[in-house]
Amino acid sequence: MIEQKQQEIIEEFAFFEEWMHKYEHIIELGKEMKGLSDEEKKDDLLVAGCQSKVWLKANLNENGTVHFEADSDAIITRGLVALVVSVFNHETPQEILNANIHFMNDIGLVSNLSQTRSNGLAAMVKQILLYATVFQAQQKSN
């Protein structure tokens, strides 16, 4: 499922020939995302970020899938965060841990996710995997 969602995003972005339209779409996604309330945007949900901040919240649903909510103080990062959340949301911890995340590179917005320290996305993905690890351990102990 994660792979399918990534393919959909890649196809969606393939329509945009100009950088402007790509970014306009990202900005739109950022504006549309529900995000977190100001009360939730506290340091304990802050994943990192040198320039823009990213907050991430995760809950394990009754059906065994994970529900992520996230936010950022920069609108482009917010749009990228929305994409990341949409890919990982409502998947099981096992599926999340098994996933190969490549769509960021493929849509040509982030050349190398692991090097994008400044916008906090790499830290966000790392935190998602950490949550998945913890949730998986919880499932096994239940």
Add this chain to the structure above:
Amino acid sequence: MDNVTLQHKMKELRNQFPTLNQTVNGRPLVYLDNAATTQKPQRVIDSITEYYTKWNANIHRGAHFLANASTEKFESTRTALAEMLHANFREEIIFTQGSTDSVNMLSTILENEVEEGDEIWVTEMEHHANFVPWQVLAEKKKAVFRYIPMTPSGEWDIDYAKKELGSKAKIVAFNYVSNALGTINPVEELVAIAKNAGAYVVIDGAQAVAHFDINVQALNCDFFLFSAHKMYGPTGLGILWGRKELLEKLPPYRYGGEMIRKVSVRGTTFNDLPFKYEAGTPNIEAVIAFNESISFCKEVGRADMHAHEYFLLKTATEQLKAIDGMTIYADLENKVGVLSFNMEGIHSADIGTLLDQQGIAVRTGHHCTQPLWEKLGTTGSVRASFACYNTPEDVELFIEALKKSVNMLR
């Protein structure tokens, strides 16, 4: 020199910088991140290549032709620097790895000079590199870490220093020019206050050396430091000037080769200046190539460079002011070509991302000056900084791209 002649002279310079002649994201590169690092003229690049092609040898030791030739070239940069800074002695010039390294060296070798209850002073405007090492030293020695506040206009509150900085002050460290705002600080005034208090005076000149001539004697400080790469030179090289009598008195920083006179199992004696502070094989090619940067700046003339950059700054500032929701920080007369700003309701990182898409290189974020932004009630800015090779066309492209970015983000 009238402005037209000056523009013409600077435009010619641009051809000497090969990195500027390229496209980024399909657009001509407009490089406005010069406060972070300047591009290098061809003669500096050639000098590095020439060193490895012709002269490579370890300096100060081998008794052979290449070692002698590279040593001579290496040491002639030291002589050129002594001349550039108006130092009394060429051995007062110490090569380090950069400004951060220089401050760390100073905060280490001055450690024994600081006692419990002494005061170590910085300003609220400092780069973290000239802030954190002093803060850590103060903690270590149970000294009091104090700072001269910054006003909302982006200047030092010098009256605070006049009132509060007294005989308890042991070290006073401050920048000549603010990297985040471009403010040229009244360093002479603060040196006088600090000297009167009997403190060691450290000037971080990293943002000053590419824009105006420096005379360490006239400044009357004890230590002056800067990085080669912000003065059209190679990275990984810092210059630290210190008063000879102090450098002779203070302990070594790093221990190893080059800095020793005699080593035996019973003990070690240390070499004279400047070698006492230059342990290990230095960044030889950077030191040699930096001589070309020194000549470049001298030949062009820093007064002309500054006048040109100031013209670009004023042109850009006026145009930015016409944009709705614009906040310009430290919109002062006495500035170098640094333009720091924010747009209402827009994150600086978003502007940086969209400018980059249009080939415009700026810096966004806190610029390693978090206390400064805390004072100004925000977390960072967009910073466009000009160098001698920037042109009015660069300013035009920047303003146009900025307007486009803002339209997309609003």
